[in-house]
Amino acid sequence: MSAVLSLGEVSGRPESRNWLNTIIKGDCVAALEALPDKSVDVIFADPPYNLQLGGELTRPDQSKVDACDDHWDQFASFEVYDAFTRAWLLACRRVLKPNGTIWVIGSYHNIFRVGAIMQDLNFWILNDIVWRKTNPMPNFKGRRFQNAHETMIWASRDANAKAYTFNYEAMKAANEDVQMRSDWLFPICNGGERLKNDDGDKVHPTQKPEALLARVLMSSTRPGDIVLDPFFGTGTTGAVAKRLGRNFVGIEREQDYIDAASARIDAVEPLGATELTVMTGKKAEPRVAFVSLIESGLMKPGTILSDARRRVSAIVRADGTLVSGVEAGSIHKVGARVQGLDACNGWTYWHFDDGQSLKPIDVLRSLIREDMAKAG
Amino acid sequence: MSAVLSLGEVSGRPESRNWLNTIIKGDCVAALEALPDKSVDVIFADPPYNLQLGGELTRPDQSKVDACDDHWDQFASFEVYDAFTRAWLLACRRVLKPNGTIWVIGSYHNIFRVGAIMQDLNFWILNDIVWRKTNPMPNFKGRRFQNAHETMIWASRDANAKAYTFNYEAMKAANEDVQMRSDWLFPICNGGERLKNDDGDKVHPTQKPEALLARVLMSSTRPGDIVLDPFFGTGTTGAVAKRLGRNFVGIEREQDYIDAASARIDAVEPLGATELTVMTGKKAEPRVAFVSLIESGLMKPGTILSDARRRVSAIVRADGTLVSGVEAGSIHKVGARVQGLDACNGWTYWHFDDGQSLKPIDVLRSLIREDMAKAG
């Protein structure tokens, strides 16, 4: 079974990390306070939604809807819920690395309060993501629109944390080569994935689908990252993290949920390194200085470069700068000046003649990068 | 031109309503305070989003993105924005009829604060609606998911206000005969619908598509209702309200927007009554007592009724009650008892044999209702 730690067993010493890939049993805020500062890369939080349900709800066939009326979802007032929310978000903030990000999922019952508090605590919202359900529960009384989605807030630690992980190219490739949008379509957690106890009842009333977590982790973490889930429940976050080669830490109060999560995670087979290689765009690739083309002999000083239509030309100087008429400077700056623009990507703007046709100098950069990759 | 009222011209006397189908020029809160209590059916509000833009944003081709950097979208802090939001929401609340509803649209920059404040002010959220854009602006820097949606909150005045308007049947009919979901797909406003000035520049930076407003008003208002828009802008709400046979009131500070809105609304041709007839369900039809079937001779005492499969039968008594075995009572109560359920719609459960087949007694109720309609 996956290790389960009681609160007293958690080592707060940064070098220990005995809490890695374990479930910490205890209150969310107390457990968070046992973890060291700036120790996790990403947090996924699925807090109580504070549904304020009235009486019972029946379907048109008079069957009863099995509502989420668990004690842990009950709060006396908005004030109490807000205080709870502020406490766990603040504790999360301390544990999060400076360039880490946090995801919080909710519905209209709670997500507005959560989002406002996140902003108040200086988290910087990067996106709100809509999980569109393919198969939501209908509105049985015909008094509202069918509540067919939930909302996730994705935020960095603060507005200045620019170096958070976002696997833009991988998301784009996974989405027919267009940018991944802020609305995602997934079925609710059903069928074989849904954990049931011996009586055939669901173990947890609000188990999230693994596909949702997989997209969250694939987009905002790298293999080996540490993912914290302060409301672990039956461990969807842990199961997906393990499968995707990420480390997890879960916090959970209820022993039933811990037992189910632990067994579930044990059964997960991690994917191999090849499957996990994240598609990266140019951003993640090493920077190449234009001068290194000259240094490596791929480009000779004095070479004449031009734009794709040979309307503008420039001469390569030995120091890696370019001259075009009166303009001199980097490939980017000169490219911008000759076009009268503020900026320009010189790698794609400037071309060289290889004897047959004009090719962008970017192809030479690719050769350099291949060499860099071989060198490890 | 549509009438434009200055603040002093607004009549606060309930019987005057000289502000109907006008644009009130002035500050939002001040103008709201000039309107009488409980005087509007629905409010649609598109408040400033408080975008906190950093520097300029350029596309990959180095063209500049024309951001919404207007003075009215600038707030010094979250506190200032919150105070502003609370003030206009509170003013709206007083003006709203007890069974009225309010729509507020926003993005992740402001919608969480707005939603939390709405809850604090005791508005009762009915749905959050996601407007999915078919053609959102891309994320040019590749650092986030494409922000492809905006969020609307639909709320009643308080939790006890149950008699708000929701045209459930019309929405369902408009959606391939399944319930309308909380995620709506529309293009952003451009092309001929987008108002441009003589220079070809857009008149308003955030003009909303008429299709969005049309669904809002078709779902939550009836012809003749009064729709208030406290941030009228270029009058999309007014134009759609007029077209759909609803009355509008707009509040706007900027003369340029007022001029554009006024001319725009003048050009709108209202639809006729036939086109505007709202599809309704059984809920809207008059109640019929089962005994009136007997009184009118459509059903004779002693008739034997059964369920659709002839598994259960019952005898009609002269007083409009039913007997089935030991159970006796109304068609609903006996229907529930014989099925072991808490409730049952006797009109659809019980059937009679017309010599050819079993028909639900509901067809007889329809005949009664036809007679009632003829009689006026």
Add this chain to the structure above:
DNA sequence: AATCCTACTGAATCGTGGG
């Protein structure tokens, strides 16, 4: 064997009107 029928279920702030 393939198809059909029935039962069940999912984070739900889910009615109206007369006495």
Add this chain to the structure above:
DNA sequence: ACCCACGATTCAGTAGGAT
């Protein structure tokens, strides 16, 4: 205010048994 009768209202999917 509460109480109670009336009677309106569901989509996608899974599971298992019947045809």
